[in-house]
Amino acid sequence: MEATNHVGFIAAAYIAAIVMIGALSAWVMLDYHAQRRALTDLDKRGVTRRSGTARPEATPPAKQTAKEEA
Amino acid sequence: MALLDLANPSRFLGFANRTIPWLSGVTVLVFAFGIDQAMIAPDDYQQGATVKIMFLHVPSAWLGMLAWGVMTIAALGTLVWRHPLADVTAKAAAPIGAAFTLLCLVTGSLWGRPMWGTYWVWDARLTSMLVLFLLYLAVIALWRTVDDPSRAARAAAIFTLVGAIDLPIIKFSVDWWNTLHQGSSIFRVGGPTIDPSILIPLFIMAAAFTLLFATLLLAAMRNEILRRRVRTLRLLQASAAS
Numbered sequence: 001m002e003a004t005n006h007v008g009f010i011a012a013a014y015i016a017a018i019v020m021i022g023a024l025s026a027w028v029m030l031d032y033h034a035q036r037r038a039l040t041d042l043d044k045r046g047v048t049r050r051s052g053t054a055r056p057e058a059t060p061p062a063k064q065t066a067k068e069e070a
Numbered sequence: 071m072a073l074l075d076l077a078n079p080s081r082f083l084g085f086a087n088r089t090i091p092w093l094s095g096v097t098v099l100v101f102a103f104g105i106d107q108a109m110i111a112p113d114d115y116q117q118g119a120t121v122k123i124m125f126l127h128v129p130s131a132w133l134g135m136l137a138w139g140v141m142t143i144a145a146l147g148t149l150v151w152r153h154p155l156a157d158v159t160a161k162a163a164a165p166i167g168a169a170f171t172l173l174c175l176v177t178g179s180l181w182g183r184p185m186w187g188t189y190w191v192w193d194a195r196l197t198s199m200l201v202l203f204l205l206y207l208a209v210i211a212l213w214r215t216v217d218d219p220s221r222a223a224r225a226a227a228i229f230t231l232v233g234a235i236d237l238p239i240i241k242f243s244v245d246w247w248n249t250l251h252q253g254s255s256i257f258r259v260g261g262p263t264i265d266p267s268i269l270i271p272l273f274i275m276a277a278a279f280t281l282l283f284a285t286l287l288l289a290a291m292r293n294e295i296l297r298r299r300v301r302t303l304r305l306l307q308a309s310a311a312s
Contacts, residue, residue: 006120006184013123013177017130020173021282024166028289035296042303047310 077155079295086292090285097281104278107271114268120184125272127177128256129279130170134202135237136283137167141209142234145227155291157223158298160230161213162290166283168206175199186250194243195251198236205233219298 042048104125114121140163147156178196179189190196209226216222244253255263262269 006118009180009184010119010122013126013180016176016180017126017173020169024169024286027165028286028293031293032289032296035293035300038300039296039303042300042307045307047303047307 077153079155079158082155083292083295086288090288090292093281093285093288097278097285100274100278100281104271104274107274111268111271117181117185120181121268123177123181124268125275127174127181128272129276130174130177131199132276133279133283134167134171134174134199135240136280137163137170138202138205138230138234138237140287141167141230142237145230148223148227149231152220154220154298157219157227158291158294159287160223160226161219162294163287164206164210164213164226166286166290168203168210170279170283171199171203171206175203191250193250194247195240195249198240198243202233202236202240205229205236209233219301 108122108125111121111125113119117124141160144156144160144163147153148160175196178199182191183189209229212226212229213222216225243249244251256269256272264272
């Protein structure tokens with residue numbers, strides 16, 4: 001059985017793997033930068049995580065904060 | 071750092087930030103070595119050169135199943151301990167597992183056409199793998215449907231535990247039914263039936279895929295933690311504005 005008989009199928013499988021790995025890598029990197037940008041933007045507007053540093057009126061009910069905080 | 075410390079999302083973020091660059095580097099190196107070994111591996115006496123597709127197909131099948139296994143353990147963490155990092159793990163693993171399962175189906179079809187004469191057959195192994203892919207799509211949809219992450223996590227956890235039934239069906243489908251797909255040839259009583267000249271590159275590629283999975287999972291978990299922080303801050307901002 002010659003490799004040349006099925007080279008198209010082999011190449012297509014490796015191209016599919018490259019596309020899939022590339023897409024997954026791009027997805028995690030773009031998502032990371034999007035979240036970092038969003039956090040920086042919120043930080044610039046004075047919205048921060050710690051209730052001590054957040055605007056006093058911005059503190060939500062404690063139960064909700066615990067639930068959302070990961 | 072104790073393993074339990076990583077259960078704290080802030081410490082986990084620090085761990086992920088330090089680990090991801092190193093893990094990415096090791097993944098690239100192992101992939102380069104694995105592909106090199108796969109390319110110089112001899113042709114199979116029956117499959118010919120199409121055996122090279124197996125170096126992608128088999129690891130992606132393992133990873134597709136491993137990801138659901140990780141989600142199943144995470145689901146127990148969500149339902150029993152209600153730990154937010156378990157939710158994060160399950161949510162982050164789902165798209166990665168779906169991608170590996172899809173790659174398994176695509177590469178399997180591309181191998182099946184020259185070897186079996188068809189891209190697809192409703193064989194028990196192929197069908198149960200397709201069911202796994204559909205389960206991934208369903209659990210991703212479930213995460214997106216419910217707005218509150220903790221409520222979505224509980225629903226997704228129950229769904230994941232029920233879906234885990236498909237894992238032994240995939241594994242034993244070739245023993246329980248007459249299938250066109252070949253039987254177990256690696257993890258079987260009596261040892262592998264594959265020659266070491268093909269088995270060793272296969273294991274190297276499996277290691278490379280597993281490292282890739284670990285890297286992507288860590289990165290996706292980091293993103294999910296950051297996303298939840300953004301959501302919390304936006305809620306704070308909204309409550310401050312009202």
